[in-house]
Amino acid sequence: MDRRPTIVDVARQAGVSKSTVSLVLQNSALVKEETRQQVRQAMADIGYVYNRAAATLRSANAGLIGLVINDLRNPFFTEFATSLQMALSAAGYATVLANTDEDPDLQGQVVSAMLEHGVSALIIAPTYGQEDATFGAISRAGIPALQVLRKVVPEVDRFPFAAPDYLAGGRLAARHLLDLGARRIAFLGGLEGREVTYQRMSGYLAVLAAAGLPPLVLPGRPGRAFGREAARLLARSHPDVDAVICFNDLVALGLLSGCAEIGRRVGPDLKIVGFDDIEDCAQVFPGLTSVRCDIACFGQRMAETMLRWLRDGCAPPPETLTPVELIARGSTLSR
Incomplete structure (x- = not known):
């Protein structure tokens, strides 16, 4: 040399x-x-x-791990970040946390700043757009980096990806509704063209195809406002829809509110399934049926994965999918 x-x-x-x-x-x-x-x-x-x-x-930066989240306003991501940070803290690592608010420019800035301050590793729930700017900088820095919950770059050998098994969750939700007698099931929310939208929708599409039923996909921003507006859209333009699988719980909770506003009974008239099973699902009325991703345990698992990578040089497999389950509540189990 x-x-x-x-x-x-x-x-x-x-x-x-x-x-x-x-x-x-x-x-x-x-x-x-x-x-x-x-x-x-x-x-x-x-x-x-x-x-x-x-x-x-x-030395002041030893044991520092960067955590970059696309949307901390969403309780799903907040619970993940909290669980992961606590697990890393228990192992003696400090966490630098940044919210990118779905802004690729901001993501590039915070990742660059974290690298300049000498983080030992990065865990990123990434936003879409300008991926090369963010992941190119990480690659040049040569530190371990995980993509979690969303896969935005395909180089999973360099940037391993981990998420709940969204496809299996969509299958569980669709089969649950079919078993309850639903015959016109819509998929509501999620932005078109995004891999995470397709993953959450793909199980639903597969189950409906096997049952010989046509799908109905109504994309939109994955938040409460869209879900609430969708209640009127369904009643006006798709009155035959008797069940809905939502991209996430925020859309589903908004749909619950919208149905209450227009006087449509959730459960008997329209069955609703959310995705993620955030804490609010068990607290609203009627309780929201949801695909449980156990995001707190997922956060702990990602902390352990990163610690093994740092301590032992044991890189995770290119892709990891964690189990999901359906938690049935009043929004589908009408009295």
Whole structure:
């Protein structure tokens, strides 16, 4: 090697992440002894010399993980972020949290700032658009990075992806409604052209196709306002619809309000299924049937996944799908 070896060279030689090498250099107890020896042997093999004076300047940022969320106003993402942050904190890591509000420019800015401040890793629930700006910068930094809940770049070998099994959730919801006698089932909400919309809709489409029933897809912004407006749209333009699967619980909760406003009975007249099973689903009346993603446990699992990657150099598989289940409540189980 014609130049002085760097920490990146050590990581490559040892087959671990750059962050794992940093932890070994800090004599962190978070690294297994076997991994520690592997890294130190790689240092010796390539002639790496640790510059402790320079490292002291960076020490304040050791054990810092960046968490970037596309929409913290949505309780689904808030619960995920809270659960993940608490799990990382319990393991001795600090979390830097940023909300991008579905703005790709802002996402690029906060990721760049986190990299400049020396985060050890990034966990991103990404927004859509300008993906190269964000993920190109991460790739150049050479730190571990997870895509969670949404997959916006296909390079899952470099940026592993994890999410609840949305396709299975759509199947559960559609079969539940068919078993209850529904015959005209609509899928409501979600923006067209987005992979996450297709994933949440694909199970519904498959089940209806198998049953020989035509789908009805009504896209829209995935929030309460759209759901509330959709109550009138369904009554006016699609009076034959007797059941709805919503892109998320916010759309479903808005639809509940809209039905109350126009005097349509939820359950007997229109069965509604949400997606995510946020806390509000069990508190509204009638209770909202929803696909439970167990987002708190998902957050804990992602923390554990990242810790294994950092401590042991054990990268996660390219794609991970976690189980979902249907929680039936009054919005489909009419009295």
